[in-house]
Amino acid sequence: MEHEAEVVSGYATEYSGMRWGMFFIGEYANMITISIIAAIVFLGGYDAASTFGWLFIMLKIAFFFFLMLWVRAAWPHVRPDQLMWLCWKVLMPLALVNILITALVILL
Amino acid sequence: MSLEQFKNRNVGIQNYTTLDLGKSPETGMEQFTQVVKRTFKGDLFAGLGVIMKAMLKALFKGDMHTVKYPFEKLPISPRYRAIHDMLRLLESGNYRCIGCGLCEKICISNCITMDTRYDEEQRKEVSEYTINFGRCIFCGYCAEVCPELAIVHGGRYENAAEQRAGFSLFEDMLTPIDKLNLQQEYDGFGAVSPNADENIKQTPLAY
Incomplete structure (x- = not known):
């Protein structure tokens, strides 16, 4: 569990300068990669036929990247039990319902 | 903040709302x-x-x-003891230091070194004055003991430098003669910071 909003945010306090920077470069590279993959997988990706395809995929990537920063600013430290509640009792059933609806649409 | 608001110490009580959590x-x-x-x-x-x-x-x-720190700075308290400033007399532009040597004597870390001599008009002048900032503990005794308010603590708190000789000479600490009109008078010990009014907040006491 990472505690970014707290003064002692785990191992990050034990490093300074460029060593600390390497951890954060790694984290941000990870975030950018995830944003690109999410934009391709969930938001339709890159449309080569369109003139502004490059612009739109940039905006999609920027949206996902901003979403991560936004969520981190809004809920700096979600308690683990709250996170479990959200994932198991809210997102998991919604995903199941989503599968059912998709199956129905394919069937009909 | 007006005085009336400030005297109302019961902040907290009137703003509380009980949450309806249900059963x-x-x-x-x-x-x-x-x-x-x-x-x-x-x-x-x-x-x-x-x-x-x-x-x-x-x-x-x-x-x-x-605050975008290197570009913006918060005002620091006049009590803050940063790198020393040597002030000049506003009328003549001469440095205020009379070479009495009190700061050198009182300095508990022995970091002030000064040398004086008599000039041709038989007035004392400071021929050499250095502060070894590697030893200085910024206790402020030199500024407190100075009878002429010649040595004061300035606002320069960013002490990182490539060469430590850079700010320890008399000329480096002395107000530049062309910036004499910008010289800030030392407010004195116990002075409040320039943004003290903004820093006042109501104490949430509920008794």
Whole structure:
């Protein structure tokens, strides 16, 4: 569990300068990669036929990247039990319902 | 903040609202309906909305709480003991130091070195004055003991430098003669910081 909003945010306090920077470069590279993959997988990706395809995929990537920063600013430290509640009792059933609806649409 | 508002010490009482938490679920069905209700209430999105509002306010309405440090600085208290300044007399532009040597004597870390001599008019002049900032503990005794308010603590607190000789010579600490009109008079010990009014907050006492 990472505690970014707290003064002692785990191992990050034990490093300074460029060593600390390497951890954060790694984290941000990870975030950018995830944003690109999410934009391709969930938001339709890159449309080569369109003139502004490059612009739109940039905006999609920027949206996902901003979403991560936004969520981190809004809920700096979600308690683990709250996170479990959200994932198991809210997102998991919604995903199941989503599968059912998709199956129905394919069937009909 | 007006005095009337400031005298009202009972902040906290009148702003409290009791949360209506409802009754906690007892049966399994009630627990289930509670989770379903919370699922579609979207309280997490309300949190996102609060942050978005705060961000828009900070970006477009100038309600920013952070300071872009190297470009903006918060005012420091006049009591702050940073790198020393040597002040000049406003009338003549001469340095105020009379070479009495009190600062050298009182310095508990022995970091002030000065040398004086008599000039051709038989007036004492400071021929050499250095402060070894590698030893200085910034106790402020030199500024306190100075009878002419010649040596004071300035506002230069960024002590990182490539060469430590850079700010220890008399000429480096002396107000530049062309910036004499910008010379700040030392407010004295116990002076409040320039933004003291903004820093006053009501103490939330509820008794």
